[in-house]
Amino acid sequence: MAAMDIVSPALSDYLLAHSTQPDDLLRELAAETAAEFPDAAQMQISHDEGELLTMLVRLTGAKYAVEVGVFTGYSSICIARGLPADGHLLACDVSEEWTKIARRYWDRACLTDRVDLRIAPALETLQSLPADPAIDFAFIDADKKGYLSYYEELVPRLRPGALLVLDNVLQGGRVADPTATNDTVTAIRTTNSHIVNDPRVDVTVLPVRDGVSLVRKR
Numbered sequence: 001m002a003a004m005d006i007v008s009p010a011l012s013d014y015l016l017a018h019s020t021q022p023d024d025l026l027r028e029l030a031a032e033t034a035a036e037f038p039d040a041a042q043m044q045i046s047h048d049e050g051e052l053l054t055m056l057v058r059l060t061g062a063k064y065a066v067e068v069g070v071f072t073g074y075s076s077i078c079i080a081r082g083l084p085a086d087g088h089l090l091a092c093d094v095s096e097e098w099t100k101i102a103r104r105y106w107d108r109a110c111l112t113d114r115v116d117l118r119i120a121p122a123l124e125t126l127q128s129l130p131a132d133p134a135i136d137f138a139f140i141d142a143d144k145k146g147y148l149s150y151y152e153e154l155v156p157r158l159r160p161g162a163l164l165v166l167d168n169v170l171q172g173g174r175v176a177d178p179t180a181t182n183d184t185v186t187a188i189r190t191t192n193s194h195i196v197n198d199p200r201v202d203v204t205v206l207p208v209r210d211g212v213s214l215v216r217k218r
Helices: 009-017 024-036 047-060 074-082 096-108 122-127 144-157 171-176 183-196
Strands: 064-068 088-093 115-119 135-140 158-167 201-206 212-217
Touching: 009 047, 024 047, 024 074, 024 096, 047 074, 047 135, 047 158, 047 212, 064 074, 064 122, 064 144, 074 088, 074 096, 074 135, 088 096, 088 122, 096 115, 122 144, 135 144, 144 158, 144 183, 144 212, 171 183, 183 201, 183 212
Parallel strands: 064 088, 064 135, 088 115, 135 158
Antiparallel strands: 158 212, 201 212
């Protein structure tokens, strides 16, 4: 089947209008991203999802967060803004081109001291972290074929009660279509099945944008 509209255009407009509005800095970042990378701008989260991330970080009381997949920094700002003044975000990406924009906006948002950017394959960065469960919050929004590997590196490092959020887990509804067998959909379908059968966690999948999984470490 073709990709599904999880949210109709009219309802999408309503959701955006009735979520806390982005400030001028986030609006400028979204506009610059669209202008600089028009073919990749869809990788940036919408502002209602950004507000969800900020709210989840605050609700969990997180102080130490990890992000896999930075792009131009919109989600990083949303996560870092939810952290306390002494909080810390480890941001993982492989692109200097994309993250040079992120760095500028982190600086303008006065968040540079909270964000530690690592330019390297995220799996290597995660594998280099201490094994003890110290992470309070994590967000995965990167290459879909790497999701399961990132998940497996992160879960043992989450403290009990910590939250892991995965984006794009519905793949335009194609995860529910048995005829959809491309590598990306197959990887996400495998990841979703693995998580729901993982005794270490509880999970709920929300139909937010292209699907968001909330995974709580038991």
